[in-house]
Amino acid sequence: MEDIRLDAQWVDYLLIAIYFAFVLGIGWFAKRGISSSIEFLLSGRSLPAWVTGLAFVSANLGAVEIMGMSATGAQYGMPTMHYFWIGAIPAMLFLGVVMMPFYYGSKVRSVPEFMRKRFGTGAHLVNALSFAIAQILIAGVNLFLLGTIVNRLLGWPLWVALIVAAAIVLSYITLGGLSAAIYNEVLQFFVIVAALLPLTLIGLHRVGGWDGLVERVSGDGMLGAEQLNSWPGQQLSGFDNPVLSVVGIVFGLGFVLSFGYWTTNFVEVQRAMASKSINAARLTPIIGAFPKMFIPFIVVIPGMIAAVLVSQLSEFKQISSTAGEAAAQAQTGVNYNDALLLLMREVLPNGLLGIAIAGLLAAFMAGMAANISAFNTVFSYDLWQQYVVKDRPDDYYLKVGRFATVGACIVAIFTALIAGNFSNLMDYLQTLFGFFNAPLFATFILGMFWKRMSATAGWVGLVGGTLSAVIVFILAETGVLDLPGQGAAFLAASTAFVVDIVLSVIVTFMTTPKPAAELRGLVYSETPKTDFDDPNEPKPPIWKRPAPVAGVALIMVIILNVVFS
Amino acid sequence: MSRSNELTKTAGAFDIRNVIGVLLGIFGIILTIAGIIGLSPDEAERTGGIDANLWTGIGLVVAALVFLVWARLRPIRIVDDAAASGSVGSSGSGSGSGSGSGAEAD
Numbered sequence A: 001m002e003d004i005r006l007d008a009q010w011v012d013y014l015l016i017a018i019y020f021a022f023v024l025g026i027g028w029f030a031k032r033g034i035s036s037s038i039e040f041l042l043s044g045r046s047l048p049a050w051v052t053g054l055a056f057v058s059a060n061l062g063a064v065e066i067m068g069m070s071a072t073g074a075q076y077g078m079p080t081m082h083y084f085w086i087g088a089i090p091a092m093l094f095l096g097v098v099m100m101p102f103y104y105g106s107k108v109r110s111v112p113e114f115m116r117k118r119f120g121t122g123a124h125l126v127n128a129l130s131f132a133i134a135q136i137l138i139a140g141v142n143l144f145l146l147g148t149i150v151n152r153l154l155g156w157p158l159w160v161a162l163i164v165a166a167a168i169v170l171s172y173i174t175l176g177g178l179s180a181a182i183y184n185e186v187l188q189f190f191v192i193v194a195a196l197l198p199l200t201l202i203g204l205h206r207v208g209g210w211d212g213l214v215e216r217v218s219g220d221g222m223l224g225a226e227q228l229n230s231w232p233g234q235q236l237s238g239f240d241n242p243v244l245s246v247v248g249i250v251f252g253l254g255f256v257l258s259f260g261y262w263t264t265n266f267v268e269v270q271r272a273m274a275s276k277s278i279n280a281a282r283l284t285p286i287i288g289a290f291p292k293m294f295i296p297f298i299v300v301i302p303g304m305i306a307a308v309l310v311s312q313l314s315e316f317k318q319i320s321s322t323a324g325e326a327a328a329q330a331q332t333g334v335n336y337n338d339a340l341l342l343l344m345r346e347v348l349p350n351g352l353l354g355i356a357i358a359g360l361l362a363a364f365m366a367g368m369a370a371n372i373s374a375f376n377t378v379f380s381y382d383l384w385q386q387y388v389v390k391d392r393p394d395d396y397y398l399k400v401g402r403f404a405t406v407g408a409c410i411v412a413i414f415t416a417l418i419a420g421n422f423s424n425l426m427d428y429l430q431t432l433f434g435f436f437n438a439p440l441f442a443t444f445i446l447g448m449f450w451k452r453m454s455a456t457a458g459w460v461g462l463v464g465g466t467l468s469a470v471i472v473f474i475l476a477e478t479g480v481l482d483l484p485g486q487g488a489a490f491l492a493a494s495t496a497f498v499v500d501i502v503l504s505v506i507v508t509f510m511t512t513p514k515p516a517a518e519l520r521g522l523v524y525s526e527t528p529k530t531d532f533d534d535p536n537e538p539k540p541p542i543w544k545r546p547a548p549v550a551g552v553a554l555i556m557v558i559i560l561n562v563v564f565s
Numbered sequence B: 001m002s003r004s005n006e007l008t009k010t011a012g013a014f015d016i017r018n019v020i021g022v023l024l025g026i027f028g029i030i031l032t033i034a035g036i037i038g039l040s041p042d043e044a045e046r047t048g049g050i051d052a053n054l055w056t057g058i059g060l061v062v063a064a065l066v067f068l069v070w071a072r073l074r075p076i077r078i079v080d081d082a083a084a085s086g087s088v089g090s091s092g093s094g095s096g097s098g099s100g101s102g103a104e105a106d
Helices: A010-031 A037-045 A049-060 A063-076 A078-085 A089-105 A111-119 A121-154 A158-206 A209-218 A224-228 A242-264 A266-273 A278-309 A311-323 A325-332 A336-347 A352-388 A394-419 A425-449 A455-477 A487-510 A546-563 B002-011 B016-037 B041-047 B052-073 B081-085
Strands: none
Touching: A010 A158, A010 A352, A010 B016, A049 A158, A049 A266, A049 A278, A049 A352, A063 A078, A063 A121, A063 A278, A063 A311, A063 A336, A063 A352, A078 A224, A078 A242, A078 A278, A078 A546, A089 A111, A089 A242, A089 A266, A089 A278, A089 A425, A089 A546, A111 A121, A111 A266, A111 A352, A111 A425, A111 A455, A121 A158, A121 A336, A121 A352, A121 A394, A121 A425, A121 A455, A158 A209, A158 A266, A158 A278, A158 A336, A158 A352, A158 A394, A158 B016, A158 B041, A158 B052, A209 A224, A209 A278, A242 A266, A242 A425, A242 A487, A266 A278, A266 A352, A278 A311, A278 A336, A278 A546, A311 A325, A311 A336, A336 A352, A336 B041, A352 A394, A352 B016, A352 B052, A425 A455, A425 A487, A455 A487, B016 B052
């Protein structure tokens, strides 16, 4: 890959340095509040909903999201919006309205711990181990992307960039724990908006406003005007038939993949668990849905602008439409993943450039920090305390949490080097999510609403579902199943979901259920409604109740879908 | 659990709104100054003639003021006074905190 040297000057470096001083300062300040493991690992359950809501969005707004979504925008255009409007918002609202009362109300400290209370140690061990491993892998991917960017922008060797970035993340998380991670995520959110909003506006100005963008995209001689409509999105789904494409996007991406990711992923749920009341916990993903539905305008649109404005990238797109991406990259030295960097170089003056670089570095670090802070909780409570060393005083587990953080950062550096060998990171991550998350969602949703479901069914369903996803993946990789685009990931996730449900139902009827008395707070029918309200707190006004606010978000996202269809 | 519940009130005393306000304010002031100094011909070509630093700088200063004013108008309240005096926030947050009911603002 060729360097994309940005012409950074002293004012840019000054802005970046100020930002990093704040990042480390937050770790140092947050440290003062920490005296127990629950404060280190769950922020003492004290944060207001708008803070956890923004952190909820930011934790997902890492390298993969920003670079990946602008790249997909440059390649396919508006259908990329589905990753936000179909692939995120409905699941986030569902998490807040339906599932969060169980997570927060049962007082568990992690998603795997919910699994243990509902289904016992079999399902718990499967969930805790697979989650911990996945987090380390994904932290490595985030770290790798960060290292690559620093390498290409500033010319530092990759390994130096990896170690410096890991050291910064490590220092603020070991000091300040989850609070430091969450506060930095909130700060990062505003820096990213401050960087990407001007980038989008200046880019639009350069292509002649929205009308100019529409004209240039529809006249690009390749996919043309198809890139301006989000539906039916055949290029994105990989299905030629428009009806199948819509079904694939709604069921595959919108239901199985996205519900699996957003509702069971502890990285996300942990942000809500850190909030101060059950109402705030439920509002966390719902408040997050509002910024989430507008983020594609400052991520996907810049990608589309870059594809028509930056000559290197439009040339790449032209060549790859006939000769393939590898040949195009060989000739132009860039690829879709460079869309955002190329646009920054093309339109930003010094000063704004510094903020943009700070924003990108922040996003990559926050992504990694989110993975690490979720990992250390699961490692300390679900693996170490549960299976290795039980019944020690709390400060022992606080220490374990800090050591786990150090260990995770070191392992992530090595994972980053492994991740460098996978060319398409997005596919790689989709695959991981498909393996772990789709069966998890099936097991959780059955377990929360079907009191008969037995403990054995819990782990059998999980293992069977995950294995079936792996089998579909292998069939697709070896060419037995021929599915282009994201088709294989959608199918693997859907298969895992269905297999999990079927196995769980069969096994349940062959085994004895848990006694009903043990299911309070874990299963809907066994939990009194009052358990879902906050004791000692007055009923919140209507604009602070989860269901009405979620309704507003749902209506807004439907309007967005109609307007940009 | 009950002991850690008391301590959580102090963890919240570090008000992120002030941190956001100060950082965006510093960014805004630096960009505004860069904008007043003006763009080089090369930079002007990149932005299509708009003084992007100036406008972004002004926008950031306004956003910073919103956060600082919000934090000032709806301060975090703390139950435990002794713990509150040991807590840290930027100088603007001190006035309203330190006493009152257990409910936090927002």
